[in-house]
Amino acid sequence: GCDTTGTQTAGGYTEARFTWNVATYLRSDLAALGARVVLTRSGNNGLGPCVDTRARILNRARANVSIDIHADYGPPAGRGFSILDPVADGPNDAVTGSSARFGRDVHDAMLTGTRLPVSDYYGRNGYISRDDLAGLNLTTMPKVLVECGNMHNAADAALLVRPGVQREVAAALAAAIVRFLGAR
Numbered sequence: 001g002c003d004t005t006g007t008q009t010a011g012g013y014t015e016a017r018f019t020w021n022v023a024t025y026l027r028s029d030l031a032a033l034g035a036r037v038v039l040t041r042s043g044n045n046g047l048g049p050c051v052d053t054r055a056r057i058l059n060r061a062r063a064n065v066s067i068d069i070h071a072d073y074g075p076p077a078g079r080g081f082s083i084l085d086p087v088a089d090g091p092n093d094a095v096t097g098s099s100a101r102f103g104r105d106v107h108d109a110m111l112t113g114t115r116l117p118v119s120d121y122y123g124r125n126g127y128i129s130r131d132d133l134a135g136l137n138l139t140t141m142p143k144v145l146v147e148c149g150n151m152h153n154a155a156d157a158a159l160l161v162r163p164g165v166q167r168e169v170a171a172a173l174a175a176a177i178v179r180f181l182g183a184r
Helices: 015-032 051-061 095-113 154-160 163-182
Strands: 066-072 082-086 127-130 142-148
Touching: 015 066, 051 082, 066 082, 066 163, 082 095, 082 163, 095 163, 154 163
Parallel strands: 066 142, 082 127
Antiparallel strands: 082 142
């Protein structure tokens, strides 16, 4: 199905705002390194294109790597980030191994470069393979989805709303992308 506006903190800070901020910081970090960056949205107003359209945008761009940036709405006691990677199911068959390797780079960079802990409620040690997400199912390049934290948890939410933490997340994602592409 098409994307929605996502979740929000108890104080009303939206996942859409968080992810847009992180994405724009990440775009700036990568552009400063000389990368060509493709976003699937041009702004943070309204809903973006459906997830299948987003996959087509990235596939047509022939991106070397792709990352979906999110924040979760898990149990109030649950904390931390998690990495979702694709399960081979057709279009993505050739990139599930490289996606898993990219996911490890993102996991390591989030752990060392941000104040967010590994998820204690979702996946195993912050990893979960998913076969039901169109963005991961339809990718033809290495790709993961990162749930940067739990907006329903007060401690995570207090971090996720802070511009400094958003910049840390973007810097960690940039470091992971550079590491992954450098190892290819």
